[in-house]
Amino acid sequence: MDPITIFIVATLMMLANGGVLGLMHKDLPVSLQPCAETWRIATLLLAGSAVLYAVQYELPLGLVSPMANGMVMLGCTGYWRALRQFDGAPDRWWMWLPALAGIGGVLWFAGVQPDTPSRILLLSGVVAFVLMAGTLQLVRGGTGERARSRKALAGLFFLVGLFVLFRAGYFLVRKVGPSFDITGEGAWINTASPLVTALLPVVGTTAFLFMCSQRIGRQWELAAATDYLTGLANRRTLLAEGESRFATARRGGAHLALALVDVDHFKAINDGHGHEVGDKALQHVARQLQATARGLDFVARHGGEEFVVLLDLGQHGDAQAAGERLRLAVAGTPFTADGASLTITISAGVALQADGDTTLDQLLRRADEALYAAKRSGRNRVELAGG
Numbered sequence: 001m002d003p004i005t006i007f008i009v010a011t012l013m014m015l016a017n018g019g020v021l022g023l024m025h026k027d028l029p030v031s032l033q034p035c036a037e038t039w040r041i042a043t044l045l046l047a048g049s050a051v052l053y054a055v056q057y058e059l060p061l062g063l064v065s066p067m068a069n070g071m072v073m074l075g076c077t078g079y080w081r082a083l084r085q086f087d088g089a090p091d092r093w094w095m096w097l098p099a100l101a102g103i104g105g106v107l108w109f110a111g112v113q114p115d116t117p118s119r120i121l122l123l124s125g126v127v128a129f130v131l132m133a134g135t136l137q138l139v140r141g142g143t144g145e146r147a148r149s150r151k152a153l154a155g156l157f158f159l160v161g162l163f164v165l166f167r168a169g170y171f172l173v174r175k176v177g178p179s180f181d182i183t184g185e186g187a188w189i190n191t192a193s194p195l196v197t198a199l200l201p202v203v204g205t206t207a208f209l210f211m212c213s214q215r216i217g218r219q220w221e222l223a224a225a226t227d228y229l230t231g232l233a234n235r236r237t238l239l240a241e242g243e244s245r246f247a248t249a250r251r252g253g254a255h256l257a258l259a260l261v262d263v264d265h266f267k268a269i270n271d272g273h274g275h276e277v278g279d280k281a282l283q284h285v286a287r288q289l290q291a292t293a294r295g296l297d298f299v300a301r302h303g304g305e306e307f308v309v310l311l312d313l314g315q316h317g318d319a320q321a322a323g324e325r326l327r328l329a330v331a332g333t334p335f336t337a338d339g340a341s342l343t344i345t346i347s348a349g350v351a352l353q354a355d356g357d358t359t360l361d362q363l364l365r366r367a368d369e370a371l372y373a374a375k376r377s378g379r380n381r382v383e384l385a386g387g
């Protein structure tokens with residue numbers, strides 16, 4: 001295949017991939033839309049540069065080269081920016097400096113003082129730098145995100161960056177003259193160049209879309225497992241964790257302990273200070289419970305103003321004392337929100353798994369009875385359930 005045909009095929013593939021990204025754009029979560037938009041524009045810039053290379057004989061060469069080179073540099077910087085946006089890194093104006101300096105340089109070496117080797121070297125330097133920066137972003141960014149698509153994209157950025165450097169070295173060694181034509185047939189590098197550079201907008205876009213879909217999957221999993229208001233485990237996760245601990249304790253002859261916690265007079269906080277302050281009060285209680293949790297304690301929001309702590313009592317732990325620790329942590333930490341300063345207290349019912357308990361539900365029911373007793377006895381109390 002001659003280089004011009006390759007440029008045309010590559011352009012069509014880039015446009016198709018950019019188009020798919022455009023169609024998907026509105027279906028992506030709002031948090032991913034900016035990076036997808038940037039990636040799409042970058043892909044269109046690279047497609048535009050491939051078009052220019054393909055039709056360069058129809059236009060003045062002194063115009064085509066700097067325009068196409070500029071689009072490549074801006075497109076690659078766009079990819080780098082998209083990766084930073086994906087990771088939530090702030091936009092930085094200096095990211096565009098290499099591309100802008102490169103555009104100035106290629107204009108100079110194309111129009112003012114024609115020098116093809118210097119132009120190629122400058123273009124390659126900028127593109128390789130930006131691609132390596134993108135590689136670093138993929139390797140270092142994305143806290144905890146180590147999806148395979150991310151590794152694949154990092155490998156792709158790195159390989160294309162290496163190829164760009166190799167290509168620059170090859171042209172320098174071969175002493176490229178001012179009449180050099182990147183679409184000229186015969187030189188294998190002219191066939192390889194559009195093929196390798198098309199990898200980013202074509203294969204890279206697919207990897208980027210996989211990264212997005214894996215991020216969405218993780219977000220869904222997290223949303224399904226956590227309580228939106230407090231960030232604690234939700235009832236669904238609590239029951240799964242509780243049942244697993246219950247079964248393990250039963251098999252090992254141990255006893256699971258749990259505390260069912262309820263905020264005292266919470267309705268009065270809502271009624272007196274508004275629902276928003278009520279929400280903040282729940283977040284405050286969640287933070288205190290979480291901060292007091294020890295070892296393998298597991299804190300969850302059971303629903304409404306009720307929390308459950310699966311207690312890790314160790315060998316000779318005291319369930320009542322563990323409940324007291326939770327109660328004192330909440331009662332002892334003042335809560336202020338929107339000018340209101342309140343003392344929030346909790347009541348707790350603590351239950352220990354009994355030999356006769358066959359389900360977690362039985363344990364929860366006894367904790368609930370103990371909680372009811374704590375409320376009846378005046379609140380801000382911890383009651384231990386009978387076995």
Ligand SMILES: Nc1nc2c(ncn2[C@@H]2O[C@H](COP(=O)(O)OP(=O)(O)OP(=O)(O)O)[C@@H](O)[C@H]2O)c(=O)[nH]1
Nearest residue numbers: 262263264265266267268270275278279304305375
């Ligand atoms: N702000 C806010 N309020 C909630 C939420 N979930 C439940 N509530 C409110 O919590 C209140 C619970 O009130 P009650 O069950 O009467 O209990 P209480 O006022 O805490 O009284 P005692 O438990 O007897 O001390 C209700 O007014 C619910 O509307 C929530 O997510 N946010």
